Amino acid sequence: LRQPGNRSIRLMAEGIARGRIVDMSVDKPCLYAEIDPLPDEAEKPSLKTEALCRRACSLFAEYSEASGNIPPSIVINIMTSSDPAYVCDYVAQNIYLKPAEKQRLLEELRPTRRLAELCRMLARELALLGVEHDLNERTQEQISHSQREYYLREQLKVIQAELGEGGDQPNEFEEYKRRITALKLPEETKKKLIKEVARLSRQAFGSAESSVIRTYLDTCLEVPWNKKTKETLDLKKARKILDADHYGLDKVKERIIEFLAVRQLAPAAAGGVLCLVGPPGTGKTSIAMSIARATNRKLCRVALGGVHDEAEIRGHRKTYIGAMPGRIASGIIQAGSMNPLMVLDEIDKLGADYRGDPSAALLEALDGEQNYHFRDNFLEIPIDLSDVFFITTANTTGSIPRPLLDRMEIIELTSYTDEEKLQIARRHILPKQRKKHGLNGSMLKISDDAIREVISLYTRESGVRILERQLAAICRKCASGVAAGEFKTLSVRSGSLEPLLGVPKYKPDPVHLRDEIGLVRGLAWTAVGGEVLDVEVNVVEGGGRIDMTGNLGDVMKESAKAAITYIRSRAVKLGIDPDFNKNRDIHIHFPEGAVPKDGPSAGITICVGVVSALTGIPVRRDLAMTGEITLRGRILPIGGLKEKTMAALRAGISTVVIPAANEPDLEEIDQSVRKALKFITADHVDAILDVALNRRIVIEPHQAQTAEKTLIPSGGREKGVRIGQ
Structure with missing residues (x-):
């Protein structure tokens, strides 16, 4: 055919x-060859041949469907033929095969073998078509996604340009570099930040x-x-601010000064870390705020209560979502x-779990020798914390890990006395609550x-x-009445609180009217x-x-057992039947059974109660005691003496027995409490039995060198019998 x-x-x-070429001539204008015909070898029809023929037709139908470029007429022509040689040659002509593979099929003169070879080639081509199809789908999806993303980004650029929000990205990168260069940072740190800017410029x-x-x-x-900020360390100003913000706490203020x-x-010395320890509501956080005002430092508060994850202290890696x-x-x-x-509030409430120990992460931050190079996981840049003034607060030191506790200077804030609470309410709480509720001094008057x-x-x-909170409730009642026009002035006096605050929540501790056998008051x-x-x-x-x-x-049960063992060892001297442990049952009861009780300081109280019950001698009703007892009757020191003596004064008790080793702690007690109470110090149970039971205990020569009783008027302390060891 000639092409137009x-x-x-x-x-x-x-x-x-x-056919096979026998001879070929190249002398003529075109090629001439002598060909010897090669007919197919004759084969008898068999089930194998028929099965191979069907298999080839089926594979070809699948191939045509997968490829999509073979006309249906060709498929129908092959499916209607039953000649294996024809099927094989026709299928091979219409599928993609390499020349070597087609040559191999042409040279095979046995139709059955040719069909088998064709089936293998068709199966391979079908597998290749499947892989090509998957690749094409993935490529198409990726191209579609990229095209869609590109289209949306171009639209976003146009929208931002119209709104004037897009900005010029090169200018943004230059602004980052300018700000980084202006910082006084080590060159290594600057290089890291500049490198991040370069990474940002390469991102889409x-x-x-x-x-x-x-x-x-x-x-x-x-x-x-x-x-x-420029720190000011004017001690007079600091003292004035502390006195203005807090009443009492003289020893705490002195320690801070x-x-x-x-x-x-x-x-230039490494700064220490203050740890303010005390019960809730004693002013730990407010003292830290006053120190910040006195030193002209910015205040930041970090609440550590309930923190269990180390990343809360050190930060998260920036690769995480939400880091x-x-x-x-x-x-x-x-x-x-x-x-x-920086106030680290409630440091004793830190926890630890599988995510790490936050208290261990704080070790580096609070150590003045190494916190100049503190590394946050998110920033990945060292931060100098040596100029940070750390103050921590806690309710108790028992739950603070020892390594962390060693890095802090402990300042203890004890409970307020009732007189201190009165002055705090009068000087600080009432003016604050009046102002908060829109009242003035003439609208609300509260007597002492x-x-x-x-x-x-x-x-x-x-x-x-x-x-x-209770004074705020009174202020709300007053504000409600003034706003409603019911009255212009509310005067609150003793005995008129029930209409304002409801039924009293606490009753005064009962005062015993007479001395009783087996009833002792402990602290x-x-x-x-x-x-x-x-x-x-x-x-x-x-x-x-x-x-x-x-x-x-x-611990309290063990103290009771120790007391009873001591009584058994001294039964004769105490005037008790030595066989009381065989024919008597002893029941020791602490009222308010729903409240858990523990600790060793009730040892001497239990001992005096058991001796009183066994001897039938009443115990003085105006006396309370505290102290740990040993098997030999020695009295060991206890803690919380200030709070215990305040409770004794509130309950109307006039005499308190304390361990002799706690005598120096009396200086920590408020002067008003010391004047109102008589203190008896003793280091052996026999001395306490003399006072509590109003009787003399026989003291053996090997137990004590002296046994004298001296009254000390100043401070109201009475030194009891000192039992030598």
């Missing part, structure tokens, strides 16, 4: 039969990675690297200064006796937090202050059983 428009000729040939606009890098750079640049004086004289700096780095950013006063009644009947705490320490704890002992006929009730802990 050019001289080329297309030759169409049809295959008729196979709006990609997830670019958002992470941009957030990281913004956070790093928010850190006040070169900013510090000493700490500030050291910082004034040796500013952010740790609380220390965030506090510095919030304060906007590299030398803030009314405030004392609020303290004794409506609060039971170490601090003044609940007292503030206990609780989280809200001191308590007077009655101990009741009864002795009945029995077989030596000892019962202890009242929800007692293991």
Whole structure:
């Protein structure tokens, strides 16, 4: 066929039969060859041949469907043929095969073998078509997604350009570089930040990675690297601020002034860490705020209560979704200064779990020898914390890990006395609540006796937090009445609190009218202050059983056993039947059984109660005691003496027995409490039995060198019998 428009000729040939070239001539204008025909070998029809033929037709139908470029007429032509040689040659002609594979099929003269070879080739081509199809689908999806993303980004650029929000990205990168260069940072740190800017410039606009890098750079640049407030260490000003903000706490204030004086004289020395320890509501956080005002430092507060994850302190890796700096780095950013006063609140409430131990992460931050190089996981840049003034607060030191406790200087805040609470309410709480509720001094008048009644009947705490709530409730009642026009002035006096605050929540401790056998008053320490704890002992006929009730802990039960063992060893001297442990049952009971009780300081109280019950001698009703007992009758020191003595005074007790080793602690007790109480110090149970039972205990020569009783008027202390060891 001649092609129109050019001289080329297309030759169409049809295959008729196979043949082998015998001779070929190249001398003529075209090729001539002598061919010897090669007919197919004759084969008898068989089931195998028929099966191969069907298999080839089926595979070809699948191939045509998968390829999509074979006309249906060809498929129908093959499916209707039953000649294996025809099927094989026709299928091979219409599928893609390599020339070598087609040559191999042409050279095979046995139709059955040719069909088998064709089936293998068809199966392979079908598998290849399947792989190609999957690849094509993935490629098409990726191209479609990329095209859609590109289209949306172009639309976003146009929209931002119209709104004037897009900005010029090159200018953004230059702005980052300019701000980084302006910072006084080590060259290594600057190089790291510049490298992040370069990474950002290579990211697609709006990609997830670019958002992470941009957030990281913004956070790093928010850190006040070169900013510090000028610290003022005027001790007179600090004393004035502390006195104006807090009543009492003289020893605490003195300790803080000493700490500030050291910082004034040796500013280059490694700064210590103050730890304010005390019951709730005693002013720990407010004292830290006053120190910040006195030193002209920015204040930032970090609440550590309930923190269990180390990443809360050190920060998260920036690769995580929602990553952010740790609380220390965030506090510095919030304060906007590299030398803030940072309050780590409730450091005793830290926890630990599978995510790490936050207290261990704080070791580096609070150590003045190494916190100049504190590394936050999010920032990945060292932060100098040596200029940060750390103050921690806690309710108790028992739950603070020892390594962390060693890095802090402990300042203990004890409970307020009732007189201190009265002055705090009068000087601080009432003016604050009047202002908060829109009242003035003429609208609301509260007498001192009314405030004392609020303290004794409506609060039971170490601090003044609940007292503030009760006074706020009175202010609300007053504001409601004034606003409604019911009255212009509300005067609150003693005995008129019930209409304002309801029924009293606490009743005064009962005063015993007479001395009783087996009833002793002990002193206990609780989280809200001191308590007077009655101990009741009864002795009945029995077989030596000892019962202890009242929800007692293991330590208190062991103290009771130690006391009874001591009494058995001294039974004859105490005038007790030596066989009381065989024919008597002893029942020791602590009232208010729903309240858990534990601790060793009730040892001497139990001992006196058991001796009283066994001897039938009453115990003085005006006396309370506290102390740990040993098997030899020695009295060991206890804690919480200030709170316990305040509870004794509140209960109307006039005499308190304490261990001799606690005598120096009397200086820590408020002067008003010391004047109102008589203190007896003793280091052996026999001395206490003399006082509590109004009888003389025979003291053997090997137990004591002297036994004298001396009255000391100043402070109201009575030195009891000193039993030598």
